[in-house]
Structure formats: structure tokens, C-alpha cells
Amino acid sequence: MTKLSQEALLTDDGIRSDGRKVDEARPFEVEVGVLTQADGSALVRQGKNVILAGVIGPYEAERHSQFLDRGVLKVRYHMQPYSTNERKSPTYSRREIELSRAIREALEPAVILTDLPRTQIDVFVEVLQADGGTRCASVNAASVALADAGVPMKDLVTAVAIGKVRDTLVVDINDLEDENGQADFPLAMMPNKGLITLLQMNGLLDEEEIKRSVEMAKRVISSLYQVQVDALKKKYTPLALSKEGDKDA
């Protein structure tokens, strides 16, 4: 399969393959508490990504895998066979193992594991449809699911992938840009702390570009974070029944 030319990814007017501008993130939706058997859950749509995260726990870990002074976070990232352009074999792949670890390391600093000694928290991420930046969308879903489960955290974790096409930095890359671009730079942060918990980069960037990428990512993360917060708060606010009177007890 021949790679797309850079010109195909970004027009002279700065329009990307999906019609976005270089600093425009994809549509982002979060739905909280969508599963009944998990202790916490969230469905995230980030562009065409459709990702479901479910949290089981905290529960007492097996003797051999528990720590006396803190809890253990386990993450399993898995893609459904129909989620990708080419059907993906159901067997668990090395890439999924690698992404599981990256997502776990992105979430761990935010979870107050010392509050939960001897326990285990399982985070299961299922990708139903993938379109570039799935590890970021997974982090976004997982951190909301953890909060939904009542797991103590220092902050939510929010992520976005910056890319480079036609020598230009672009935010929130899609599948085409991920496959054919010049760099793929996913970042996750604890938004209120300004701390970066996931940092990976494939491709070629100079120092100035890295600095700008981080700035661009921070801006996008800030607006994605608002969507996560609104979804969490809205979930547990019952609907207003009527506006007459106030039966304040």
C-alpha cells in the first residue's frame, strides 16, 4: 500500500483530510455509567473512535499479586475484530500488550493507590471502532470509568495525539494522519496538575516542534477535560421535575 502524499493530507489552505483545521480537535463525546455489571464505565467517541472502558474493583487481590502498602492497577486494551479497516484477528497481539502498558502508566500516577492497599483494580478497554489515537481515547475513557467507580484519584487523565503532516503540526490525528504522517506524538496529562503521564513519539520532530506540540496538546486537553467533567457531573444529577416551588427540606 503506497503511502499518501503529504499534500493529500493538508491542502494549501490548511485543510486536513477530514475537513479540519490544523488546531481543530475531533468531535468528542463522553457517556458515563453505560454498563451495569462493571463498577464504573464510560463510552468515548473521539472522532470515529468508539471506545468502551469498564472498571472492576477495587477488590482484594490474590495473595501473590497484592502489595501490603498499595493497590495494583491492571489495564487490558483490546480491539474487536470489526474495529479496524482490515479485520483484526481476535487473538491478543503484542501491540495490544504494549498499549495496555502505556495506558496503565498514563493512569497510575493519578490513582491514589496507597489508599487501597492489598487490592486490585481492573480496567478493561474495548475498542469497537478505531480511527487513530486510540490509546489517547482509551485513556480518556478509562480515567472517567475509574472516577465513576469511586476510585480515589488525584486528577482525571486526559490525552490527545499531536501529529505532523506536510511539515505542519496538527492536533488529534486521525487514522490517515497516523499512518501517513511524519510524526505521531500522543500525550496524556493530569489537567489540573499540569503533569504529563504519557509521552511517546514516533517520527521526526525538532525541539521547537516538541515545545509547540506540548502547547497545542495542553489547549486541546483543556477542552477535552471539560467534556469529561461535564459528563461525570451530569450523570448523577437527576432531571428537574418541574420548576414550581422549592420543597427545600
Next chain:
Amino acid sequence: MSEGKIERIREVAVPGERLGSLREGAAEGTYKEDDGVYSSLLGVVERESERGIRVRALRGKYIPRVGDFVVGKVVEVGLMDWSVDINSPYLARLDSREAGIEVDPITVDLRHYFDVGDYIGAKVTTFDRVTPPSLTTRERGLGKIRGGIPISIIPSRVPRIIGKKGSMISMLDKMLKTRLIVGQNGYVIIQGGKPEDVTFTISILRKIEEEAYTYGLTDRIKDILTKRYGDKND
């Protein structure tokens, strides 16, 4: 009069939100940084006590507190103790001596007292996260719960079922046709009543659970109970 209802919810915080200054104090569900008190949970913020700002988790398992009355389900019978599920990440332990049994474990089968699947009313005696929570059934009113339908309520909503100074639970006791045994850990046993009364009681408990953080709940529940069973205040 009961038609006008505004469902206002109290202040909800998400993990990482700054709730106030260090001077205001940090209680459960919060943590401290140099520049203030932050929420560690998705929950309702309470600023009323002198102990500091507290966040009650909207969802999540029961974290044991010493002195709490809990309803537990026996999941394992050992030689000298039972393992009890108390809706917590941690499995609780009830030692045979704490059940008032002073006998030789070799000759006595603890299953005769509490068997797997039995529900018990107990009190939490110790818990420090490193050792499992311990229970006792020695006090009056504790012990095996015979019969009844168990349901599980989100633990952080139980205080609303009790109500301020027991206002809600005493109303429920008076007006429902079933008896309730309510554990702080969220396990509740419904006893007595006909099948339709049990179904109704469950729906009431679910409603309180869902609307726990709204204002005016006690009155709304009272209206529903009155409509169903008539006014019990005569």
C-alpha cells in the same frame, strides 16, 4: 403541594478539583496539596463539619469504619472463623470467639452457627487497611438474620435512607409493610410483607438511592407512601 419540586443537587466534585484552602481542613474523600484541599472522588461535597471539607463518593464500595453496623454474607467457613462479604474491597473476618463461641474447633463445625450464604448483622471492630476488617456479633441485635430478601444499595447513599436523626428510616419503618435491616455497608434485608409489598419497598429504596443528593426527598417519599398505604400519622 407535592407537585412543585425542584431537583437541585448539592455540590458535586470530580477528582482533582480544588475545593478550598488548607485552613478549611481536609476530611474524607479529599487530599492536600501545598495550595489547598482537593477532591479525590467523584462525589458530593460537604462543608458542614468542623472536621473539614468532605467528599462523599457518588458510587463505590464500602470502606469499613470501626463501629459501623453492617449486614454481611458468609462466603467461607473456616476452622476458627468465617469470611464475610461486606460489600467492600476487603473481605471481613468474624472470629468464632467474636460470635460468642468458646469451643474446641476440632469438635465443633462452625457451619452449624453460620453457613455459607447466611446473612448476619455485625459490627466492625477493627480495620486499618493492612489487616482485614474484623467483625463481632456479640452485642444484642447482632447475629444471624433469618429470612428476608437481600438487596444492595450504594453504600454512600445509606445515610439518606437513615436520614437526619433517623427521620427517613423511622418514617419507612412506620409506613412500609415490611421490616428493614439496613447495614451501613449498603446491604439491606427486607423482611415480611406480601410479594407486592416487597416489590414496593424495593422501589422506594431504589428511589431514595437515586435521589439521595436532592433536596426535598423526605417529603416526596412521604407523599408516595401516603398515597400507597394511607396516612399512618393518626
Next chain:
Amino acid sequence: MAKLKSNERVDGRALDAYREISVEVGIIPKADGSARVTIGKTQAVAGVKVTTGTPYADTPDEGVLTVGLDLAPFAHPDFQPGPPDERAIGWGRVVDRGIREGKAIDLGSLVIEEGKKVAMIWLDLTLINHEGNAQDAASLAALAALASTRFPQEVAEATGKQSLELTHYPVSVTLGKIGDFIIVDPSLEEEDYVDCELSITSLEDGRISSMQKVLPGPLTEEEILKSVSLSKAKGDELRDFVLGAVKRHKSEES
């Protein structure tokens, strides 16, 4: 049991009533066909991918249908991540047999070059939330996804067809036996009490393409015949509902 005597179930349903069902067709636009079905709170997703490939050696004149079912680990605390366990395999096979034995897909029409190149239909099912009767949720999702499958360009060019045309429409109806009572669409709680379960897949012409009994409790002949009759009636209702949703989706697409 006491409730059943008064013809009422714990959730107030009649013995032959399904929980609320929803069908969302095309939930995974990248897939060639997809659907999400909820029965009560049970949720299943089906995704279809169509590719070209080599046929099996013993059926050189047929396309290939492969059906798989995955239990998402968060769908139920008992589900472990990893390869399908006997439950997943069991549910998947019932869906497979319902389609295959019912000849819902004319595999012979999917041949591009006999013995060398055929269309391959990959039907993958995911159980996302388990609140009872995963079987029927999977079966309905499979039907909706297959009935709305459009061939990708490569396959369309090679076969000369734009979409997958089903010749039959299999629908499974799962019943449970509690004492002397037969209930339809057991909830998770009811599945704890059933002596056995029976899943019957029927076609639109009234024929049965698959039957599967699980759990040891025995059934009388009368109970089996009653179940078959009930599943045909319920199956027709479910089929109409699903195909209606597919039809609406197709007209929205064009």
C-alpha cells in the same frame, strides 16, 4: 416461584414477555455491517467484515462464513479476558448454526473463482453487558448486521453484488424452565433459578434451523413442543422488529 404461580415474574413481566428491546443498525460505520442490540440491560454488538480469500478445500464452490463471539471482561464479573470460554463458544455456535443450517446466506453465490477465490463473511459478536439472555441479544445483533451488510469495493467488483442478500432470517428465542413454568427471555436473576434453558432458532417460513438445550434439567415432550410453538410466535415479532430497523437504516443511508 410464588410469583410465577400468579403468572408474574420478579420484574412484573408476563411469562411470555421480552424485556424492552432496542436495535441500532450501523453503529460501527467502518465495518461492512454492524448493529447493537439491547434486551433489557443486556447489550451485544455485531460487526461484519467481508473480504476475499480462498475457499475450504472440501467446499471449493462456496464462500466462507466465520462466526465468533467474545465476552467483554466488563460484561460480567465472572468473565475472564482471554480466548472464548465454553459459554462464548456455545452462544456463538448457536448463532452460527442458525444461519448456516438455515441457509440464510447462499454461500454458493459468493464464489468469485471456483476453488480459488471466494467472498469471506466474518461475523464477530461482542457481549458488552450481561443481564441475562445473551443468546438472543447476539442472535438479533447478528441478523441486523448481516441484513445491512454492504460489500466493500473490492468484493463488490469481484462478485458483482453491492450488498449481502439474505435468503432467510434466523432469530433465536431463548426460554427457561422453572419448575413447571416456561418463561421467555430469562433475566440474569432468573437464569440462576432455571432448571434448564432452550434456545430455538426459527426462520420466517416457520422452519426451525437450530435448537440447543443447556443445563441438565429435563424437559417433557409437551414442554418442547410448547416451546417450539412459542418461539415461532415470538421469533416472528422479533424478526419484524429487527428487519424494520434495518429497512429504516437502509432508507436513511440512501
